[in-house]
Each structure stands twice: as structure tokens, then as C-alpha cells.
Amino acid sequence: MNEEFKVKLQAYLDGELPVREAAEVARTLDEDAGARALFGELRTTRQWLRGNKPEHALGESREFYWSGIEREIRRLEAAEAVESRPAAGWAALLRQWATPLAGAAVVALAIVIFSVPNSIEEADENRYLAEVENNTEAMSAISFRAQSENMFVVWISERYEESPMHASSTDLRER
């Protein structure tokens, strides 16, 4: 008796074999005592189990066991009710548009922060690099910006003397 036949024997017992194969197994059972013994064992085991499902009782009281179930049912139903509740007029509109608008605002802000200041700096760089002179009758002023040092210098001098000028300087730090 090979393993395949043994499994077939069981299928015969369970009524799961096609008619032709069932007839073959029945013939073998008539002729083979070993097959009959195995068939008997399988049948007996099936009988024990079918009539004797194990029984176990819960150790908890009816109320305690139910309270756990009821609490969870109520919690799930409350959560479901919140999810399915339609939002009121403006709130629904806000919920509908809030996310796309917020997204657009963030993108716009990012563009301003990252591109606009750079372009201003790039555009103004040459202007600040140059010295600017302003000569009036009473005084003269020279301003200078050092981009790399992040420094803006204004040199003011009085004109009433030819001699070395009395000067004051202002160091304005930007940013």
C-alpha cells in the first residue's frame, strides 16, 4: 500500500472519491487485510471525533464577558458615526478647499523665499559693488557696499577745508 493509496482510502471513507476510483478502492479493501485495518482505524477515529466535540466553559460571568463586547461595539459605532456625518455648509466648503489652498500657499511662499531674494541680490550686486559719490558744497559722501563681507559703508566728509577731512563712517550691517 503506497501513501497515495492510503490517502485515497481516507477520501473513500469521507465520500470524496469519484465513482470509478471509489469502486477501485472498494475492490482493494476486499482483497487487502492491511487496507481493511487502516480503513478501520480511520473510521473509528472519525467516529470518536464526530460524536465528542470538546467542551469548555468560559470562566467569566455573563455580564463581564458581554461588557467587553458591548463597549467595543459602541466605540466602533461612535467612530463610524463621526466618519459618516456630513459637515455643515461653510465647514464642508473649507474642508473641500482648505487642503489645496494651503498647498498652493506653501508653494508660493517657497518660490518667494528661494527665488525672489536671490534675484534681487543678483540684480543689485553690481550696483552695491560700485562706489557712489555724492558731492555737495558743504560735504561729500561716499558709500560702498561689500557684498562678500555683507557690509555697507558710508564715508562723509566736510568740504570747508582742503586739509585732510574730518570723517565719520557708518557701518551698517544689513540682514
Place this chain on the structure above:
Amino acid sequence: MSLQPDRPASEDEKLVKKAQGGDMGAFEELVARHRDKLYARALSMMRNEDDARDLSQEAWIKGWQRLRQFQGGSTFLTWMTRIVINLCLDQMRKQKRQRTESIEGIEEESGGIERQMPVVEVNPTEGLERGELRKRIDRALGQLSFEHRTALILHEFEELEYKEIAKRMECSIGTVMSRLFYARRKMAALMAGYNREEPG
């Protein structure tokens, strides 16, 4: 703690109808009637009291949520038992994913030691009273692998066909046949062994 008596299915039908209409009191009565049977089925499969209690409670919660889908094609208890069995199978799949398949498991799939076992020719349960027989069956079930035990439970207790068992256990019909065969053989050997330990 005593077991609940069997109640007529017709009483269940009335309670189910009320519960389907939203009567939670009726549902609570159904739980009280059948909670031990559901717990026993979960315990037969899981072999752990805490898991069995939690899974049986989860089954009742799912039962309430899906109550409108129950059309009365089977008894309410059968319907609920199928829910708890599916939950047990899901739970075992989760646990299996978390651990590596053992060599023992692979051997059990293909029969292992059951291939060489001699046939048990004398009925080892003769003369046993029913309570004792049930205890021995439960003890023997506990010594089977989850796959073998589940195949037996689905076939012998739930009386499902091979095809239906294969669907639920997510395997081929051939695998079901093999699991069932070796599970039965091992059960026979275990029962004979208990008989030698403590003669009936």
C-alpha cells in the same frame, strides 16, 4: 462553571430577527446562549485561554456588524462558529509570519513519524465514559500541529468538505487530504497511548 444547555434554533431565529432590527438586548441573549460553544471552538484551535476568549469576543463584535448579512442559510451558531474559525486562522497566519518555519513543521506537513506508525486495531476508547473520552480527545488534539488540528476540526466538527477546508486554510485539496490523513493517524496513536497510561 457549567455549560449552557442546547437551545432550539427557532428561539435563535426570533432573537436574530430582533437583533437585526437593532435590538442589542436580543443580541446579548444570543451571546449568553452560545458564548461557551464559540469559546470552546476557539480554544480547540488556539490552545490558549486568553487568545480563545479574545477571539471569541472579537467574533461576536464582527457578528453584530455583519448581522444583516445573515440570511438563515445555516443556524446562527454555525454562522458564528465560522466567523470565529476564520479569526483563529487569521491569528495563526499572523503568528506564523512572525516566526521562521521550523523543520518540525515541514516534517509534519508530509507525515513525519506518522508514516511509520502501526495501525491501531483495537478501539482504545471502548468502555470510556463520554466525559473522559472528550477529555482525551481534547488532550490529543492539543498535541497536534495547528495545521493538522485545524484540518480535523473543520472536517469532523464543522463537517466541511475538502474543497471548503482548502479554501479556508488557503492550501490545495491535496494538502488538506494529507493533513487530515496524518492528523487522524496521530490521533489514533495518541488515544491508544493514553489507554496504556490509564486504562479505561
